[in-house]
Amino acid sequence: MGEGAGRPFRGRSKDVRTLAASQIARFELAMVTQRRWTVQEFGDYFIGHPLLRHVVRRLVWATGTDDGIDSSFRVAEDLSLADVSDGEYTLADDAVVGIAHPLHLGAGLAGWSEVFADYEILQPFDQLGRAVHALTDEEKASGTLTRFAGIDVPTGKVLGLERRGWLRGAPQDAGVQHWVYRPRPESPTFAGLDAVTASELLRDLTEVTA
Template sequence: MPFLVPDAVGKARPPRRKATAALAWVAAEHGADAVVKAARVFGDEPAEIVEEALSAGTPIPGVHGKPGEESPKAPAAYRRYAALKKDVRTIAADQIRRLEAAMVAGRRWTPEEFRASFADHPLIRHIARRLVWLADDRSFRIAEDRTLADSADTQFTLPASARIGIAHPLHLGEDAAAWSELFADYEITQPFPQLGRPVHALTGDERAASRLAAFAGARVPTGMVLGLIRYGWERGIPQDGGVEHDISLQVTPDRAIMIYLDPGIAAGAVDVFPEQTIREVLIYKTLGVKGDAAFGELDPVIASEVLAQLTALTGG
């Protein structure tokens, strides 16, 4: 294999020091794209090896040469590693956001798609194995050796016809406690709040209503209202005086939630009105037609997420 240093050829799992040296050599000779291929051959975890190789001030054998001696290839190798490290971090951050959005939206994949995109992916699997997944209504995780296991830590077989998604805590029921205990035992840190995610439910009155009366009248900082944008909320169109009097969230193709604000957000000068009073929180099917939709029409996961955001906004 041309991308391996001589003393690593033929060894399935060389010591980590040699793996790091080999990856540094790969970066210098063949570029960043070859690093993942090399790491897969080594049988180690690419993200961890790359992170180790990039530790600040740590000499990389095989690139820096012997102690007190630096290879001419060292500067180029470090530049390539720096670029690779940046790419890995950017990819990871983007994928974490996408996976969280997929959990909330209830996105599903076939077993083949799940394996290719998550369980067997050389980088994404490091994120995916820190989550609880669903195969239809059965929960499982990706173990360290890429096998699948249930909440009792016994082997799980993925049904060929299963639709696979990331479990929201509402989907887990009584299994949530078992999963939390297992992840704590294995010291698995989740990439975003999943097992410890706040869960909310609409009251009977709220399910039948087109407005959430519990949040009306709350006074909140304008900056916190604008913070809803990271969850997909959109600022309203400026009206007279360039003031935006609402912020909205499209929760389904034909349902939107609107928060009406007073005095509103001054476009281009958001600090003019540092505090907002929530006048109303309404759900619409047709914008401007009050009462043509009810919150109970929402999927329970979507309803829980919206309630969590509004609760955090108002300090509830």
């Protein structure tokens, strides 16, 4: 094979890696924001995609609502669906599918962790082993998180929050953006946040101030 013959292949390999990294980041954000898809979308866009199916197989999926899940499952190597006991799993035609957050799995988290350990499945991002956090009663009644007050954080780390769904504030004098923020449901206090949103908010701030 001539020297130039391998270049298109190397280029495609780089494109695949770039696409995979981009999609993994989108999958994690979808879990954090509790994005849902129809059964047809799940089959067409994820299981049916020659690249994404390899990422899909390394995650735990669930059906249900933002307040909880009805059931959870994984996509096996042969692209069939299996429950936490490795039994056959069937999606209802009208089910809504999302990437399970550990808070949604509850007591089932330990079982899924054991399954993935047994099969030596390496997850594309922290899902089953994800750190979870909770607001205190005082914080729920407040509109301010004082636990992070007074901590100096490098600008680069703050701007890195954009990869986690945070947004930059509007440009002020000389175009300087003085803050970043994360959109949340309209509520005067943190009591209006669901458990997953609250946990992810605290996780982001805990890691950026570490």
